[in-house]
Every structure is written in C-alpha cells, then in structure tokens.
Amino acid sequence: MTDLTTKPATALEGSSAFAARHIGTDAEAQRRMLEAVGQPDVDTLLATAVPDTIQIEADAPTVLPAAATEAEALAELRALAARNTVRTSMIGLGYSGTLTPAVIRRNVLENPSWYTAYTPYQPEISQGRLEALLNFQTMVSDLTGLATANASMLDEATAVVEAMLLARRASKARTDRFVVDADTLPQTLAVLSGRAAAVGIELVLADLQGAGLPEGDCFGVLVQYPGASGRVWDPSAVIAAAHGRGAIAVAAADLLAATLLKAPGELGADVAAGTTQRFGVPMAMGGPHAGYLAVRAGLERQLPGRLVGVSVDADGAPAYRLSLQAREQHIRREKATSNICTAQVLLAVMASMYAVYHGPAGLRRIARDVHAAALSAAAELRRRGAEVRSEQFFDTILVGVQDADAALARAREHGVWLRRVDATTVGIAFDEVTAADAARFQPDLVAALGLEDAPEQDVDAPDGLPAGLARESEYLTHPVFNTFHSETAMMRYLKYLADLDYALDRGMIPLGSCTMKLNAATEMAAVTWPEFADLHPFAPADDVAGSLELIRQLEGWLSELTGYDAVSLQPNAGSQGELAGLLAIRAYHRANGGEGRTVCLIPSSAHGTNAASAVLAGMKVVVVACDELGNVDLADLHAKIAQHADDLAALMITYPSTHGVYEEQVRQVTDAVHAAGGQVYVDGANLNALLGHARFGDFGGDVSHLNLHKTFCIPHGGGGPGVGPVAAKQHLAAYLPGHPFAQDARVFDGPPVAAAPYGSPGILPISWAYVRMMGRDGLRAATDAAVLAANYVAARLADAYPVLYRGEDGLVAHECILDLRPLTAETGVTVDDVAKRLIDHGFHAPTMSFPVPGTLMVEPTESEDLAELDRFVAAMRAIRAEADRVGAGEWAADDNPLRNAPHTAQAVTADEWTHPYDRRTAAYPFETVLAHGGKGADRLRAVRGKYWPPVRRIDQAYGDRNLVCACPPVDAFA
CATH class of the missing domain: 3.90.1150.10 (Aspartate Aminotransferase, domain 1)
Incomplete structure (x- = not known):
C-alpha cells in the first residue's frame, strides 16, 4: 500500500x-x-520583493477579529442568518421564488466539479460545461424565438444595457435617442440611466402601449414583456414602427411567460434580454443569477460576452468551444464594445438543467400554474370588493388600497412580502412557490388588504392573457430537453458532463491573473441556507438585518485590507467594479469643475477590460509604454501627463503589474498623476500578492475594484459567478454605486451598475467566511x-x-x-x-x-x-x-x-x-x-x-x- x-x-x-x-x-x-x-x-x-516604500507594519492596529475556527465561523453565520426573516415573496419585479430541484442543487450548485471549474478557454478539457452552456443558449434561443443567444450575462439590468449598446452599433438611424417603455422594471431603468449618460445616449421614456412610439428618430426601442406592472400587451405595432425608422427593437422578456405567450422574435423583436433566475435559481437577495441576451440572424457577430459554438476536433468529430473570441476585451481593448469579460456560468448551468429536467411540458405546466394562481387571486379579491386594476397579465396584478404602507405591514404579519407601487396601489406577483399552494395564500392576501369582512360579490373574471398572444410555436424540441426527466437520468447526465471536464477538484489550474485557489467547503456552506438564499432583493430592511450586517462587516474588513474609506459590494463582476470606479472618478471631476477631464492613461501591459471600461465610462484611452522590465516607463508617463495636463482624468494601473512584478517606482507614478490633477485607479486583480504587506490606498490609490472570486475565494464556477466590489477614498465615496431600493441608510449617490442593491449577496458569505477564518x-x-x-x-x-x-x-x-x-x-x-x-x-x-x-x-x-x-x-x-x-x-x-x-x-x-x-x-x-x-x-x-x-x-x-x-x-x- x-x-x-x-x-x-x-x-x-x-x-x-x-x-x-x-x-x-x-x-x-x-x-x-x-x-x-x-x-x-x-x-x-x-521584504526583498515588496518595495520598502509601500510596506505596512505587520502588527499595526486592526479592526479584523482574530481568526475563527470553522465551527466558530459557521456559528456566527448562523447567528447572522437568524436575524433575517424569510417571508413568502410576492414582490416580483423580475425576482421570483423558485423550487430548485434537489438533483440540481446537490449535483451542480454544491458540486466542486462544477463550481471550481474555470472559464472554458481550454475547450478540450471543458466539454461538459460547454455542452451545458450550449443547452442554455438553445433554451434561450427557443424561448425568445431568436436565432442566437450568448452563454449568459450578469443580470437583467446589465443585459438590457448591453442590448441598448448593441442596438446603437447595429441601427441604421444616426441618432443618440433610445426609447424606453415606461413600464420597464425600475431597477433596469436606474442602471440604464447611469450607463446611457456616460456614453452620451439620450433616454426617452414613453407609454408605448397607450401612446405608441413617440415622434422623432431613435436608434432603438425597449419593451418590457410583460411589463413591470404585470401588464401583457401586443407590442408588435410599436416594433414595426421602430423598424420603419431604422431602429432596433429590444424586448426585456420573461422566459417563463414565453412558454405561454408569443416569443419576442415572433413579435418582430431584434434582440431579447432578461434573466433566467426563475429557472431554479434562488433569489439570494439579488444574485448571482444568469442574465441572457439573444439576437435575430444577422446580429450574432454584434453579441457581447461569450458565445459557445460547435466546431470539430483533429479527427473531425463534433466539439464545443467559445466562438468569435476576437470580441474578448483583452484583444480589442479600447475598441471593445463591451467591458463584460465574464458570465454567470454556474447559474446558467443551473437554469439550463432546470429546463432539461422539466422539459417543455414541465415548463408549460409551471407557467400555467403560476398564471392560474394569479387569475384565482384576482377573482377572489374582486369578489371581496377590491379594486383589481389589472386586466391582462401573466403573474402580477395591481390592486388599489386605501393605504399601501398599512397593507404591506399587514401582509408581513401574515408572512408575505407585497410590493408598494404608490400610496394607494400594491403589486402582487405569483411564482412557482406560491403557485404550488395558491389557495393557502388567498386568505393572507384578503387579510393584508383588509377585506376579511367585505361582502362577496358576483364579478366577471377576465381571461388574463390576450388570445391573440397565445404561443403556438414549439420550443425545446431537442432530445436533451426531452430525455432526462427522472432523477436517475438527470443525476447520470450531470455526472457524465462533470467527468468530461478538468476542474480544481482534479488538480492545479495555474492560471496567471486568475488566482484559482481553494474554495473551502466551510466557506461554501451558507450559500444554500434558506435564510440567505430565499431573500428578495427589495425585502424590507428589518427582514434582511442579518445580511445587511454581514455586508457591513465585509465592507469594513475590505476597507482596512486595502486602505480605503468606503466599499460598495454592488458590482457583480470585476469589470463592473472597474466601470463603477471610473464612473466615480468621472462624477468627481464634474462636481469639481473638471468636465473636460476625460483622458485615462493605461499602461500597455494592462488587462484589456481596463481600456474597455474607460471607454464605457466616457473616457478617452491614452496608452503609456512599459520598459524592458515590464514597469511603467516613467519618461513616457511624464510626457503623456504633460501632453494631457488639462484633460487628464485618471491613470489605471495594476499592482503588482500585469507582468507579475512589484514596481519599485509605483509611488512616483501615483504622485505624478495626482500632481497633474488626475485620480489613480489601482486594478485589484493581483491583490493576492499584497494582502497583509501593502495597501492600495496607502501608496496613492484613489479607487480600486477587488476580485472576490480571486483573492477572496468565491469560486469561478466555470466562468462566473464573480463579485467585483469597488473601494474608494473618502473624496470619491459619495460617487460609488447607489440604488433606489437599497435597504441600508448609508446609500451612495452614484448610478447603480447592477440590478440589485448589493449585487450578488448570495455568495458574500463565502468571502466573509474566508476572511473570518483566516484572520489578518x-x-x-x-x-x-x-x-x-x-x-x-x-x-x-x-x-x-x-x-x-x-x-x-x-x-x-x-x-x-x-x-x-x-x-x-x-x-x-x-x-x-x-x-x-x-x-x-x-x-x-x-x-x-x-x-x-x-x-x-x-x-x-x-x-x-x-x-x-x-x-x-x-x-x-x-x-x-x-x-x-x-x-x-x-x-x-x-x-x-x-x-x-x-x-x-x-x-x-x-x-x-x-x-x-x-x-x-x-x-x-x-x-x-x-x-x-x-x-x-x-x-x-x-x-x-x-x-x-x-x-x-x-x-x-x-x-x-x-x-x-x-x-x-x-x-x-x-
């Protein structure tokens, strides 16, 4: 032996x-x-490798607690979880309760063969996850009725932003106007607004159903289908009118509704965007979830993000790989049309397997049950005399009340979260969870609306869905969606795919710049706890007190470790953290009379997302040369600073450098930029080489993003999820990403960069546990x-x-x-x-x-x-x-x-x-x-x-x- x-x-x-x-x-x-x-x-x-000028004292005072044992950390997480109160969510707004099949939860979400895998850049050893992503693309393409879908986006709001930018590139109309449905999800509107302003797009809000397409040119139009109000209507006339003006039509569509309603592509949409969260992925207080983006034929080469395609191997056998990789940001740099360099692979795999497991008939049954629950509730509330203001809907109804706040408070007493629309209107949304026991929730709704003693009335109940929008086309006809419906078959299919792949559970993945390190089981444990997994992102602050405390603690720890004064955990990828940091710099200059400061200096060695993020923040990229040792060329830096003395906004620098060395003159670099009135953005991709030895904020950094999926142990999951918090000095703190639905009173004022207030809180317990158990x-x-x-x-x-x-x-x-x-x-x-x-x-x-x-x-x-x-x-x-x-x-x-x-x-x-x-x-x-x-x-x-x-x-x-x-x-x- x-x-x-x-x-x-x-x-x-x-x-x-x-x-x-x-x-x-x-x-x-x-x-x-x-x-x-x-x-x-x-x-x-x-001491030899790290320059003396940036080293910190190992025994300096700290706010980090002493390292906890695994048992102690789990006990503290249990205490935080106990401060959350999970109620039945009927808030809706793009987030739905869902029943994750146990076979998928255990064999994908909790399986290191899936969550420790890396992005499939080596396709020969990634065939399993590539097949799963191809299933995802096929699912999205079928349900949207469009030719090509990519391998997932970060969330619905950012997917819609990418659709807007795609429309601008592809449209024949020469204008900066983008028309947006007034019934769009409010969090999507908030993200769209900030992103549009940075690149000079004018948003035109319009009641598309009531008034049609407004006058004037536009390069695109966005329709929410169904609307945020729950309203279902036929937008095909508006889409045709948009095409008549040379515009691109985008539909933000609910894929479960698309099993019953005509697909966006059948209505004439050129692009569809949205989320697949309700396909078996927990709400998790906002993420991580897999967004989606699909396009009609002819637009596939405009798609941002990753696209899985079919090729052949050396023997001519079919094989999967990432297609059109020239679109990746590290190649296109400042010519990139998107800064998205990741996806939500693990969540896309879950959503695709949900469709594989249920099949087309199963998805249709779930959708019918959800719609039937909404219909039944609307009828019961009408019988009780309530003013149900929705006539045609899929899963969401609006109800008139005397006092919306009082109605929400009564609903919470009955274990239900409702949505406040305005002072006299509440929204009620049904999903897979509430549809499974719809009758049980009707008394709660009656009580919440104060209708217990109201006399019953005879009323006519509408059909709910317009007859002309009923879906007649087939979808998910491929055998993969019609084979693995027993748990035995599903378990074996998932095992088969996992065995095709190489992940960290097999051996080392020595990827430079990507930090593929241990994702410990104790760190992962809390991810599936219902106290964290079943929270709606817009739930009342009192009901998410434990998560808010976890977020505050993690923000404080990250602030100390990096030398910054404030941290926003909202960005749900490193690229989004980059963008948020640059938007903060842009806002700071504008607030201080520096509207003309638009130049961003970037070393030639930098990661390509740096340049792409700068462009999307409305900046002009100027490249700074590197010397033969890989360091920033100081002579060229000073020349570029002198050349752009009046319009210098920022320098982006990675430390240690992208070449993998500690640059001795980093303080000279940051001092020179500050002397010229610029700000310093330190890319946090290589923080794993600094923790405990140096801090970005101490050697000249004004703002940084951090990769929690690198330094702080959130798994890569085959190419996502990730978290990219943005950390800043006090003078930039006010410009970090805020959110209209943030529960914490310490709200930042910058535009949101993600759909949920705290990005992907569902996986923050991983990094919390890592820091808590490691200690300084x-x-x-x-x-x-x-x-x-x-x-x-x-x-x-x-x-x-x-x-x-x-x-x-x-x-x-x-x-x-x-x-x-x-x-x-x-x-x-x-x-x-x-x-x-x-x-x-x-x-x-x-x-x-x-x-x-x-x-x-x-x-x-x-x-x-x-x-x-x-x-x-x-x-x-x-x-x-x-x-x-x-x-x-x-x-x-x-x-x-x-x-x-x-x-x-x-x-x-x-x-x-x-x-x-x-x-x-x-x-x-x-x-x-x-x-x-x-x-x-x-x-x-x-x-x-x-x-x-x-x-x-x-x-x-x-x-x-x-x-x-x-x-x-x-x-x-x-």
Missing part, C-alpha cells in the same frame, strides 16, 4: 487551523522551496505562500523557459511569465502545443499569450502543496525535453506528441497507430518522469488521477467560419 506521510504542523496551526489547511505548503515544504529560491526565510523573501495573520501568510510558490516555479523552470520579467531584486510577485518564444524559434513548438500537451500530464494550462504573445503566465497560488508544484515543474521540464527532440529532428514537426496533443483514450487504443512515438508516451508521459524518482503520494496522484480528454485538439477557425451556437442534432455525433 502506498505510504502517505502526515503533513507536519505549521506555525499557523496554533492560531488558525483553517489557515493551515487552506495553505498547501507546510513549514518543511517552504524550507525546501526557499532553498531553491535562494532566500533564508519567507519574511526576507517578501492568515491572510498575510497566504500572500507569503503564494509569492513563494511563484518564485519557486520560476526558479525551477528558469533554465528550461526564460522568465520574462523580474523585479530589480530578481524576484517575481505571485505569478511569473515563462517565455516560450525562444523555444518556438528553435523547435517550432508553439505555446498552443505546450498548453495541449499539459492536458496529457493532467494539468490545465497556464494563461496563454497574455499579457505577452507566445508566453505562459503561471500563478500557482497558496493552496497548492509542494507535491503538486513539483508535478507541474516535472511536466513542464518533460515537455521541454520533448520539444528539444522535435528541434533535433528526432520527431517530425507535424507529427510528435506535442503537435498531436491532447491524446484521447480512443486515439491511443485505436487499432492503427502510425505515429513515431509509442502509445505510452502519448497517454502517460508522466510515467517516464515518475520512473526517475517519483514515489508515494506523487505516484498515487499521477496513476489515480489520469485525466482523459474527451476530444482531440479543436479546430478554432472552423467553428468561426461555420457558426453553430445551438445544440447540434444527435446524428452529428454518429
């Missing part, structure tokens, strides 16, 4: 057992790593371990792959860039070849060709143990040896283990094998490595952990030339 030794205790174990479990390397492992790096201890390593010392130790791991990998691989950038001390930060360009020049082996060969070794590739083409950026994180780091080093050295054999002519340039990688089980077991290397070399390259010293845990993990990719290398160009973005027919796989 294999001898697996017990990991020795670490210095942290006495104060935080959790930190010792989170950090993969113990004291002995770190001693060995330090020897390889040439440093005597971790403190010296960090644990967070500092995590940074120590991450920086040591990166320097260890750099030291072990430097003779095989040059490390492109180092600091002045010869060290890197938490990631290192391996330069493969000399290898390619010598042998013809490309960065793609190395990335695909790593799959055969059982690894996800590092980040490819960013920020420098032809390189790999490696970030091992603090979570990985030394055995896994050594396994990666061995794999990379073995690949180098194979490349040298290609360069020496031993293997042909077009037929070798690297060019043919990855190798599937089918390929290596085929009857015919014509390659100049043997099958074992193809499939088990690590066996050769292990034969020269691998033993114990190394051998066990290599043998048991063999990952077989389901497809061979995928032809990327074929998929773009032959764009197919919905589920292919079954015979395509024959």
